[in-house]
Amino acid sequence: MNPVKKKDSRIEFLDPEVVSRLGGLELIARLVVEGFITGLHRSPYHGFSVEFAEHRPYMTGDEVKFIDWKVWAKTDRFYVKEFEEETNLRTYIILDSSASMNYTSGGVTKFRYSVLLASALSYLMLRQRDAVGLVLFDEEVRLFIEPRAARKQLRVLLKSMADARPARRTRPIDPFRELAGRIKRRGLVIVLSDLLTDPQEVTRALLYFKHQNHEVVVFHILDPMELELDMQQEALFRDMETGETVRAVPWEIQRDYLGSLNEMIDSYRRELRSALIDYQIVTTRVPFVEALTHYLVKRARLG
Amino acid sequence: MTWLSFINPSYLWALPLIGVPLLIHILSRRRRRIVEFSSVMLLVKAQRQNVERLNLREVILLLLRTFVVLLLVLAAARPLLRGFWGTSLADHEPTGVVLVFDGTLSMRYASDEKNVFEHSLDRARAVLSHLNEGDRVMLLLSDRITRTIGSGEGMLPHEAERYLEGLESSLYGGTLDDCLVRADALVSDVDQPWKEIYVFTDLQRGFIGEGVAEGVAGDLPFVFFTEKDSGAVNRYLGVVDVTRRDESEEGKLSLNVRAGSSGSGGRPGIFPRLYLDDEMTGILEIQTRPGELRTVSFPLSTLPGAGSRVRVEIEKDGLGEDDVRYFLPGEEKQIEIQRGRGVDTVQLLKVALDLLQTGGETGGEAGGSLRVGEGVAPVLVTFWSDREGVRQAIDRGMGLVLFPEPGGETRMSRTTIPIGSTGQWSGNGYRTILSPVGPDLPACFAGLAGGFPRVKVSNYHRLVPESEWEKTGTGVWRLDLEGGDPFISGGEVKGTRVAVWSVSPEHESTDLFKSPLFIPLLDGLIRYVAGGKEARDYLCGETVTLKTGRTSTGGTVAFMLPGGGEFLVKPDPDGKLHFDQTEEPGFYAASAAGRVITEFTVNVDTAESDMLEISEKSLSGLLAPSPVSVVRRGEGFEDRILMRRGGRELSSWLFLLVFAVLLAESYISGRIKRR
Numbered sequence: 001m002n003p004v005k006k007k008d009s010r011i012e013f014l015d016p017e018v019v020s021r022l023g024g025l026e027l028i029a030r031l032v033v034e035g036f037i038t039g040l041h042r043s044p045y046h047g048f049s050v051e052f053a054e055h056r057p058y059m060t061g062d063e064v065k066f067i068d069w070k071v072w073a074k075t076d077r078f079y080v081k082e083f084e085e086e087t088n089l090r091t092y093i094i095l096d097s098s099a100s101m102n103y104t105s106g107g108v109t110k111f112r113y114s115v116l117l118a119s120a121l122s123y124l125m126l127r128q129r130d131a132v133g134l135v136l137f138d139e140e141v142r143l144f145i146e147p148r149a150a151r152k153q154l155r156v157l158l159k160s161m162a163d164a165r166p167a168r169r170t171r172p173i174d175p176f177r178e179l180a181g182r183i184k185r186r187g188l189v190i191v192l193s194d195l196l197t198d199p200q201e202v203t204r205a206l207l208y209f210k211h212q213n214h215e216v217v218v219f220h221i222l223d224p225m226e227l228e229l230d231m232q233q234e235a236l237f238r239d240m241e242t243g244e245t246v247r248a249v250p251w252e253i254q255r256d257y258l259g260s261l262n263e264m265i266d267s268y269r270r271e272l273r274s275a276l277i278d279y280q281i282v283t284t285r286v287p288f289v290e291a292l293t294h295y296l297v298k299r300a301r302l303g
Numbered sequence: 304m305t306w307l308s309f310i311n312p313s314y315l316w317a318l319p320l321i322g323v324p325l326l327i328h329i330l331s332r333r334r335r336r337i338v339e340f341s342s343v344m345l346l347v348k349a350q351r352q353n354v355e356r357l358n359l360r361e362v363i364l365l366l367l368r369t370f371v372v373l374l375l376v377l378a379a380a381r382p383l384l385r386g387f388w389g390t391s392l393a394d395h396e397p398t399g400v401v402l403v404f405d406g407t408l409s410m411r412y413a414s415d416e417k418n419v420f421e422h423s424l425d426r427a428r429a430v431l432s433h434l435n436e437g438d439r440v441m442l443l444l445s446d447r448i449t450r451t452i453g454s455g456e457g458m459l460p461h462e463a464e465r466y467l468e469g470l471e472s473s474l475y476g477g478t479l480d481d482c483l484v485r486a487d488a489l490v491s492d493v494d495q496p497w498k499e500i501y502v503f504t505d506l507q508r509g510f511i512g513e514g515v516a517e518g519v520a521g522d523l524p525f526v527f528f529t530e531k532d533s534g535a536v537n538r539y540l541g542v543v544d545v546t547r548r549d550e551s552e553e554g555k556l557s558l559n560v561r562a563g564s565s566g567s568g569g570r571p572g573i574f575p576r577l578y579l580d581d582e583m584t585g586i587l588e589i590q591t592r593p594g595e596l597r598t599v600s601f602p603l604s605t606l607p608g609a610g611s612r613v614r615v616e617i618e619k620d621g622l623g624e625d626d627v628r629y630f631l632p633g634e635e636k637q638i639e640i641q642r643g644r645g646v647d648t649v650q651l652l653k654v655a656l657d658l659l660q661t662g663g664e665t666g667g668e669a670g671g672s673l674r675v676g677e678g679v680a681p682v683l684v685t686f687w688s689d690r691e692g693v694r695q696a697i698d699r700g701m702g703l704v705l706f707p708e709p710g711g712e713t714r715m716s717r718t719t720i721p722i723g724s725t726g727q728w729s730g731n732g733y734r735t736i737l738s739p740v741g742p743d744l745p746a747c748f749a750g751l752a753g754g755f756p757r758v759k760v761s762n763y764h765r766l767v768p769e770s771e772w773e774k775t776g777t778g779v780w781r782l783d784l785e786g787g788d789p790f791i792s793g794g795e796v797k798g799t800r801v802a803v804w805s806v807s808p809e810h811e812s813t814d815l816f817k818s819p820l821f822i823p824l825l826d827g828l829i830r831y832v833a834g835g836k837e838a839r840d841y842l843c844g845e846t847v848t849l850k851t852g853r854t855s856t857g858g859t860v861a862f863m864l865p866g867g868g869e870f871l872v873k874p875d876p877d878g879k880l881h882f883d884q885t886e887e888p889g890f891y892a893a894s895a896a897g898r899v900i901t902e903f904t905v906n907v908d909t910a911e912s913d914m915l916e917i918s919e920k921s922l923s924g925l926l927a928p929s930p931v932s933v934v935r936r937g938e939g940f941e942d943r944i945l946m947r948r949g950g951r952e953l954s955s956w957l958f959l960l961v962f963a964v965l966l967a968e969s970y971i972s973g974r975i976k977r978r
């Protein structure tokens with residue numbers, strides 16, 4: 001169940017498990033992003049931030065420096081150039097740091113994957129001079145870093161993420177409500193979470209951001225095992241968040257499990273789409289570039 | 304369980320193994336691998352829908368695995384299902400059968416037209432009639448020795464039946480130990496998969512001993528057929544006839560005792576009853592055949608014979624109506640026995656006999672009654688002046704014999720005797736012998752042992768004036784157990800031997816046949832009467848060897864048989880006579896030229912007259928782990944054969960079932976296990 005198809009063979013070099021072993025977050029983020037950009041064959045500077053908008057007739061009070069003299073030379077009329085806002089996009093990366101994010105069936109944990117992805121996104125956005133902030137949450141907000149577009153912001157974010165240790169339970173409703181209150185300016189909210197809690201609660205929590213006119217992108221981070229439950233041995237399963245144990249024969253309950261899981265995912269898809277929230281399932285085996293692509297698509301829509 | 308038995312029941316000890324699957328199941332649940340999982344929320348949801356099915360499967364698997372172990376254990380134990388499927392008698396697995404016949408004398412007991420042995424033969428024929436050509440039969444006959452009748456490697460049933468015609472019981476005693484061991488070995492060697500041992504016996508105690516426990520290897524089924532009436536005892540005794548001898552001297556008891564077969568055409572075996580009437584006359588009733596009862600009486604007053612210094616008196620005054628006192632004339636040694644309070648009549652006669660035998664030069668006796676609880680046990684204290692006398696006392700069944708150093712003036716070794724124990728041990732170079740005594744007498748003996756060697760008897764009997772007691776040449780004794788702890792005091796022992804003999808007060812006066820002492824008593828009577836000065840006794844079947852000098856008949860000696868008739872025996876080159884025609888119990892005389900050379904008695908083994916029957920429980924214990932069943936007369940003998948013969952061995956079916964269950968287990972566990 002791979003929701004994102006591979007586009008380019010070169011992207012295979014950015015396999016999350018391989019990348020995860022490379023070293024520091026900054027290095028990884030740079031590698032991911034640069035490789036990704038190389039793959040795109042286009043410069044990020046050709047589009048996003050200093051964007052020409054339109055010409056309009058000169059009106060009294062307009063600064064003379066904005067008059068487009070070339071147009072005047074051709075038409076003998078005064079027009080001024082209008083640009084998009086100079087300030088870049090304010091992006092909040094909201095990272096789930098609950099205990100369940102520490103799960104892995106082999107390779108990278110969901111949290112590690114999320115951190116790497118967030119690092120790459122941060123690097124990418126900061127290069128585009130977007131302001132990037134970071135939020136870590138579980139049952140409550142554990143860390144809140146205001147978005148900044150400064151280059152040094154990257155190190156702040158990466159260090160914070162590197163220091164984070166997943167713990168506690170996932171309960172987004174309270175922290176999201178709190179965040180929605182704290183984030184006044186409209187921006188982009190990127191949520192990285194396994195969303196292993198009540199879907200309705202998650203949806204309700206995400207709507208807090210939507211009500212604040214934020215654009216919301218949800219990366220539903222899952223381990224492949226969670227998507228397939230392809231285990232070969234009967235075992236006693238212990239919940240990483242609650243400690244609750246369940247004796248189960250995986251292949252016996254696989255069908256029912258996948259049914260419930262798909263039901264949950266469908267619920268997310270349906271509910272979030274209706275709320276105009278982007279929802280994307282990402283497994284920890286999905287190369288980061290695919291997730292980045294998804295982000296770029298969304299970013300492009302934001303203009 | 305009458306419809307199911309096991310050929311190898313010892314394997315059933317492995318039945319607890321059925322707990323192994325359960326144990327493994329529990330352990331595997333405990334040791335189940337723990338896997339950390341991000342959230343069991345969805346697992347719980349899915350599991351909820353599967354848990355019942357899973358649990359059911361696990362329970363089924365557990366049951367199947369337990370069932371497999373159970374089936375394997377059962378199959379190893381080789382279960383035998385009987386009487387099912389309407390099988391006929393002849394429809395059974397090929398079987399090796401050993402028929403064991405108790406050929407000892409007691410099997411000649413007859414309560415109707417046939418004796419026990421003849422009934423046993425009938426039953427054996429019934430067993431054979433249900434065998435078929437695939438079966439093999441071996442016959443064993445046992446008395447003193449074990450004989451294989453016919454082929455020991457197995458005969459066809461009809462061949463074996465022919466051999467039954469010539470079988471009869473012997474006049475010998477013996478145990479079946481060797482015979483059962485041999486039967487076990489014989490039947491183990493035959494090829495037939497099924498093996499059974501049928502024992503035809505009267506179950507008389509003593510017919511089987513501890514030896515069989517080690518000899519019988521295994522687990523083959525033993526079926527004991529006893530043809531006695533349920534609850535009845537075989538009263539066969541080795542004594543046939545007791546008559547007064549005409550030439551007896553006045554005042555001397557003279558009994559003519561013949562034992563065993565009368566030789567007069569009558570059936571061997573008599574069944575006497577011995578008791579005392581109100582006049583203290585001993586009465587011996589002898590049942591020679593059903594309905595024929597001969598009675599012989601002999602007043603006890605005649606018991607003290609010539610040369611004896613014993614006088615027996617019946618005194619109705621003072622000591623109670625039924626009390627009897629025995630006095631040693633002139634020495635006023637007294638024996639007192641109270642009747643009517645549980646005193647064993649056998650004891651009374653025994654005392655008399657002891658007096659007869661020891662009243663001469665060998666020693667003397669004193670005795671008393673021990674009042675213990677509700678019962679009264681007689682005590683006889685016998686003084687012996689030589690060791691031989693002690694030995695004889697022991698041989699006659701005396702319970703406790705203590706004897707000090709010879710020639711000692713007053714010293715006797717202090718000897719501590721574990722009361723209630725049995726054994727022999729040494730003290731100062733002499734043995735002290737203790738045999739079991741009555742259940743209430745240990746206290747008495749404790750006092751006796753503790754008081755040795757200075758033994759005084761105080762208050763011998765409160766109704767007998769102490770003045771009647773005089774010091775004899777060997778000692779004065781008084782025992783008193785009344786009114787508290789027993790004690791013994793006074794008196795001295797000078798170079799004498801002391802024997803104390805007692806029986807349990809449990810015996811009622813008319814329970815003679817239940818008394819293990821009864822036969823020794825009669826045996827003693829036979830010896831006494833027959834032997835006179837020097838009794839020479841033999842068991843039936845033994846060869847009597849006599850050394851004789853030259854006779855006018857050229858050495859030929861005529862042996863007079865108990866039942867009449869003569870048997871001439873010529874001496875061997877060494878001048879010895881070997882007389883082996885001693886099958887008939889009784890009184891024998893050897894004479895040459897009309898002069899009696901010697902007289903001797905031949906009697907049956909007294910063990911053959913044991914009145915008590917060995918219990919089924921004891922049998923099972925001795926033959927364990929072999930299954931033992933006892934079939935009595937009238938207990939559906941043929942039905943049991945039908946059930947046994949109609950049985951099926953289920954092992955092969957069980958193994959098939961195991962296979963099927965394993966298939967099922969494998970199918971279900973395959974569904975549970977990963978693809």
